[in-house]
Amino acid sequence: MRHLLATVDQHFIAGIDHRAYAIIASPAEKSSTIFELIQENNAVAKEDGAKENGDDASNHRTVQGVAAKLIQDNDEFLYFAVSRMDKTICIYNIPLKQSSRQCNENDTSRKTMPIPVHPIITHKTTKRCCALSFATIASREKENSNSRHILIAGDFAGDVTGFFIPPGKSNSTYSKKMKRLLLGHTASIVTYVKVVDDVCFGENQIKLFTADRDEKIRISLFPDTHIVEGYLLGHTEFISSMDILTSKNWCVTCSGDDTIRFWDYNRHCEISTINLKSNNKNDSVNKDSSVYQEDNEQHEEGMNVDEVEVKEDTVNGKKSRFTPIDVTINRQGSLLAVAFNESYHIDLYSIKSKQTNQKNDVTVKLCERIEFSSQPLAVSFLSDNSLLILLSEPDFITKYLPAFTQTDGHDKMTCKTYTSNMVSSYYSDFRSILKSCKVEMPCSLLETDTSTGKFKLKKNAQEEKEGFVKHEPW
Numbered sequence: 001m002r003h004l005l006a007t008v009d010q011h012f013i014a015g016i017d018h019r020a021y022a023i024i025a026s027p028a029e030k031s032s033t034i035f036e037l038i039q040e041n042n043a044v045a046k047e048d049g050a051k052e053n054g055d056d057a058s059n060h061r062t063v064q065g066v067a068a069k070l071i072q073d074n075d076e077f078l079y080f081a082v083s084r085m086d087k088t089i090c091i092y093n094i095p096l097k098q099s100s101r102q103c104n105e106n107d108t109s110r111k112t113m114p115i116p117v118h119p120i121i122t123h124k125t126t127k128r129c130c131a132l133s134f135a136t137i138a139s140r141e142k143e144n145s146n147s148r149h150i151l152i153a154g155d156f157a158g159d160v161t162g163f164f165i166p167p168g169k170s171n172s173t174y175s176k177k178m179k180r181l182l183l184g185h186t187a188s189i190v191t192y193v194k195v196v197d198d199v200c201f202g203e204n205q206i207k208l209f210t211a212d213r214d215e216k217i218r219i220s221l222f223p224d225t226h227i228v229e230g231y232l233l234g235h236t237e238f239i240s241s242m243d244i245l246t247s248k249n250w251c252v253t254c255s256g257d258d259t260i261r262f263w264d265y266n267r268h269c270e271i272s273t274i275n276l277k278s279n280n281k282n283d284s285v286n287k288d289s290s291v292y293q294e295d296n297e298q299h300e301e302g303m304n305v306d307e308v309e310v311k312e313d314t315v316n317g318k319k320s321r322f323t324p325i326d327v328t329i330n331r332q333g334s335l336l337a338v339a340f341n342e343s344y345h346i347d348l349y350s351i352k353s354k355q356t357n358q359k360n361d362v363t364v365k366l367c368e369r370i371e372f373s374s375q376p377l378a379v380s381f382l383s384d385n386s387l388l389i390l391l392s393e394p395d396f397i398t399k400y401l402p403a404f405t406q407t408d409g410h411d412k413m414t415c416k417t418y419t420s421n422m423v424s425s426y427y428s429d430f431r432s433i434l435k436s437c438k439v440e441m442p443c444s445l446l447e448t449d450t451s452t453g454k455f456k457l458k459k460n461a462q463e464e465k466e467g468f469v470k471h472e473p474w
Helices: 043-052 096-105 421-437 461-470
Strands: 005-008 012-014 019-026 031-037 065-073 076-084 088-096 114-118 119-124 129-137 149-153 159-164 178-182 188-199 203-212 216-221 228-233 239-245 252-253 261-262 269-275 313-315 318-321 324-329 335-340 346-354 359-371 375-382 387-391 397-407 412-418
Touching: 005 065, 005 387, 012 076, 019 065, 019 076, 019 088, 019 421, 031 088, 031 421, 043 178, 065 149, 076 096, 076 129, 076 149, 088 096, 088 149, 088 318, 129 203, 149 188, 159 188, 178 203, 178 216, 188 239, 203 239, 216 239, 228 359, 252 324, 269 359, 324 375, 335 375, 335 387, 346 375, 397 421
Parallel strands: 031 114, 065 129, 129 188, 239 324
Antiparallel strands: 005 012, 012 019, 019 031, 065 076, 076 088, 088 119, 129 149, 149 159, 159 178, 188 203, 203 216, 216 228, 239 252, 252 261, 261 269, 313 318, 324 335, 335 346, 346 359, 375 387, 387 397, 397 412
16 A cells, blocks of 8 residues: 655645655745755665565555645745655654745756655665654643654554654654654554544543554554543454544545445444445436536536445456545545545545534535546645546546535536646646656556456455464464
8 A cells, every 4th residue: 555645735745656755835926946856875775675676676665545634833934755666764854944945946857857865764664654743742841842754654564653853954764763663553554644633521621543454443642542542443454544633533534345424533434334335226316427627527426435336447358446645635524535546536425414412414415526647646635625646657647626506505516627837837847747657557556466366455354364263272
């Protein structure tokens, strides 16, 4: 499982093949700056990465996961993290003022060449990591107001580790003293990590959400991760993605069981489910999905998800299930976007909720399907409610602005390509840079077994059960 897109405010980081790029927007100047996050040469990591994956050394730098966060110390810094196949994690920081100044000074050259940024520290890990999230540990001493920033990484052995981030540009290397094991998912694979600041019963808390291959989401307090607040249980396959909305106490997850589930994470209960395997024959969704390009406006009536029949898609001549690989929810809690494995569309759902008897009553309706000529790999809502979509080549990146209208008392949605000068400019610059590098995006973010064609994250419960019975020691 790979996570190749992370956003903060209007900025984002994208993992493109073995490269990583940070796009920092400056809405005031109606401009943006493109940075390339460089990996330092490391012969040991290269050798280990190639050996573990049984592949040649050319694939050892493939990006596995990315993360981004805006941190305010003496100045505003954007922190980025990139994990790669060679079992390294590189951490970068870029001052916002510096990026704005560089944008103005290099306005011509930036269109053809990104600005290189080197890591402030590189950590080596024992296993590959695809789940990354930044966190801050506040000082518990009243006289000391300094906070420590760390990167939390979940790996393929089920361990969740915190890596300390040095202040400033230290350009230091890995040290055992700079990491700490936070928790473990026994004999599993951590597929997603998220840290959120939350208010629970009037008390400020930092919660650490960790999802795994074994169908569960664990909620721990942070930094006291030995305190397990609860679990979100209900999925029957691996968790592929997760998003959290603290204003409504929602956690939204998608899974290899082809469902999307809404949870109230304070009460540790499921409040709504979207079943993508519905076989209702009375489906009234328009089967001829519209293609949405710039200045092309089409829409259809929202439908209750209980009536939605999700058909199988055809990829390379083969039928493929719509296994969801990424979900994102906007800040208002009114829209949900879903990307699917080896598919050429994303689905947009409208969300309506009301509080009844101290419970969340959530209604979700499929209101739009957007199709692309390139395969969507990741989705994320930005702070202005626009939807950022990472695609395979040759499009790579695009941005949509969903909006609701009312006709005859029914909600309808229009979804247009975001066409502001700033967006169209730096997206075209970004695409030009990627095309000149001749990068290749993956066909699937889920690793498959070449002999069986099944997802590696997918467990065969029957085989495990038979193996256990066969080797009973008693």
